[in-house]
């Protein structure tokens with residue numbers, strides 16, 4: 429289990445560094461992040477949240493005690509992500525964050541996004557995501573730019 433950075437820790441407001449080496453250490457980090465996320469009943473976790481300044485996150489939507497309506501998907505490791513295109517439409521929805529354990533808030537996100545990223549082997553993937561999965565991607569992508577829900581809240585207040 430990795431310790432989760434809580435809002436106020438500097439790493440949560442820093443731009444993460446690109447991943448350049450896809451080795452066993454990266455696999456171990458991905459496995460540890462997944463275990464940490466599942467233990468905390470999250471649907472996503474970004475490397476800065478476990479004190480690693482790397483452009484890497486896991487999205488793993490699944491219905492659980494924190495998100496009872498979440499769709500089920502196999503956990504996906506996302507590395508060096510880019511958002512290529514977005515829908516015009518944005519949707520407001522409730523979000524929480526493992527780094528802000530007591531807070532929930534309504535955040536507007538694009539309904540669908542076209543994304544490009546590397547998987548754990550370094551292979552590039554490109555796809556359209558929509559709905560809750562697109563919301564997770566945008567939330568975790570924010571973490572890699574040093575943006576948390578706290579910044580989104582003040583922006584939308």
Ligand SMILES: [Zn+2]
Nearest residue numbers: 524525526527
């Ligand atoms: Zn978060």
